[in-house]
Amino acid sequence: MYKAIITxxxxxxxxxxxxxxxxxALQSLDFSALSGLRVGKYIEMxxxxxxxxxAEQMVDAACGKLLANPVMEDYSYELHEA
Amino acid sequence: xxxxxxxxxxxxxSNCDHDAYHAVKHVLGEQAEFLWHKEGHLGDVxxxxxxxxxxxxxxxxxxxxxxxxxxxxxxxxxxxxxxxxIGICNGFQILTEAxxxxxxxxRNHSLRFVCRSVRLRVENNETAFTSQxxxxxxxxxxxxxxxGNFYTDTETLGxxxxxNQVVFRYVDVDGExxxxxxxxxxxxxxxxxxxxxxxxxxxxxxxxxxxxQLLGGDDGLGVxxxxxxxxxxxxxxxx
Numbered sequence: 001m002y003k004a005i006i007t008x009x010x011x012x013x014x015x016x017x018x019x020x021x022x023x024x025a026l027q028s029l030d031f032s033a034l035s036g037l038r039v040g041k042y043i044e045m046x047x048x049x050x051x052x053x054x055a056e057q058m059v060d061a062a063c064g065k066l067l068a069n070p071v072m073e074d075y076s077y078e079l080h081e082a
Numbered sequence: 083x084x085x086x087x088x089x090x091x092x093x094x095x096s097n098c099d100h101d102a103y104h105a106v107k108h109v110l111g112e113q114a115e116f117l118w119h120k121e122g123h124l125g126d127v128x129x130x131x132x133x134x135x136x137x138x139x140x141x142x143x144x145x146x147x148x149x150x151x152x153x154x155x156x157x158x159x160x161x162x163x164x165x166x167x168i169g170i171c172n173g174f175q176i177l178t179e180a181x182x183x184x185x186x187x188x189r190n191h192s193l194r195f196v197c198r199s200v201r202l203r204v205e206n207n208e209t210a211f212t213s214q215x216x217x218x219x220x221x222x223x224x225x226x227x228x229x230g231n232f233y234t235d236t237e238t239l240g241x242x243x244x245x246n247q248v249v250f251r252y253v254d255v256d257g258e259x260x261x262x263x264x265x266x267x268x269x270x271x272x273x274x275x276x277x278x279x280x281x282x283x284x285x286x287x288x289x290x291x292x293x294x295q296l297l298g299g300d301d302g303l304g305v306x307x308x309x310x311x312x313x314x315x316x317x318x319x320x321x
Contacts, residue, residue: 014233015267017193066150069143069179071186072233 002047002055003082008068008075009040043067046082055079086313087113089127091157091173093148094119098134098170098290105290106131110306119151128313129166130157132173134226134288144187144229145175154180166210166309167282171227174274174284183277183284184242185234187227191267195228200265202273202287203253206246209276210312211283214304220257221250221301223287225265225273230286232268232275239269250274250285 010016016038023037049055059077068075088106092099099116107114117124119137124130137148148154154176161167161182169177177183190196199222204215215221234242242248250273254263259271266286274285289302 013235014188015191017191017267018189021193066146067142069146069186071178071184071235072188 001082002049002052002079004043004045004047004055004059004077004079006043006045006059006063006067006075006077007040008043008063008073010038011072011074014072047079052079084314085111085113086128086310087115087126088129088131089115089117089124090131090133091117091119091153092133093135093137093151093172093176095137095139095148096133096135096172098172098288101288102131102133102170102290105293105302106306109293109303110310112310117153119148119153121153122156124153124156124160129168129309130160132157132167132169132176133290134171134173137172137176140172140229143175143179144172145177145179148172148176149179158182161277161282164279164281166312168211168305168309169282169284170288170290171225171230171286174286175229177282177284182282183275184238185232185275187229187286188231188233188267189229190227190231190265195226196230196265197224197226198265199224200273200287201253201255201257201263202250203257203259204249205251206249206276208246209249209280209283209308211276211305211308212249213311214308218257220253221304222292222299223289223302224291225287227266227286230266230268232266232270232272232286234269242272242275243270245278247275247278247280248272249276249283250287 019038289305292299292302
């Protein structure tokens, strides 16, 4: 059994107005040293598998098929033994 | 003459399904039926309508989960046979998620849900969805969405433009596609596109909401009369 920690991000070429708005809010709160803010998604799930590479393949397939849209998003993940 | 049949797909969270049904059944006067998204077949429908709404609560991404509803396999098959599919608003989002249309609909540039009438210019009136319009005709049609910002990579955008797949564009009062006339930040002011074969249309504005004067206008009716013409070869006699 593994736990997968997945991060889905907007691709760098895509404007992130939400991130921009949050960054501006931070700056208005005097966090002027914080910049380049972008918003993504955090997903965690359990993976029923005994072999690490099998778990990895499953998570990768799930990301490619549903969890991320390759037109606008990139994803990365970590697997932890649970 | 036998009437054509529209199938309006109903997902959990669809909320423009009845508007679409009314437009094609009562205003256009053709046959129509609702198709629950769990259905494994489309029956004998000629045209599939994927209506607006918030299918699956827009969870994950708009259209991402509904794209895998059982009926979508049949919708993809229907489209692959060259038959007609129209996705309006959430339906457009579902079509991009399903890969039947290129690109994606991102969060509106303003971050606001935009609900108002916009002007659309008919960029291509040689499709099954627009033959009853004049080229360059400007229509007034409402939009109502938070994620309608059409995006695609530069190469795909170039192909869409070169192949005249851009069908509707947001324009101003002078018919020009200005930034101010763009309600959501869409690339090239794109409001609606067809696939390469021209049998699948996706558009963010709601033509089904402007099909009779009682609703404030009938600029959207042409989409449905065009489809009738494409399917049955009947040119409408109404003015």
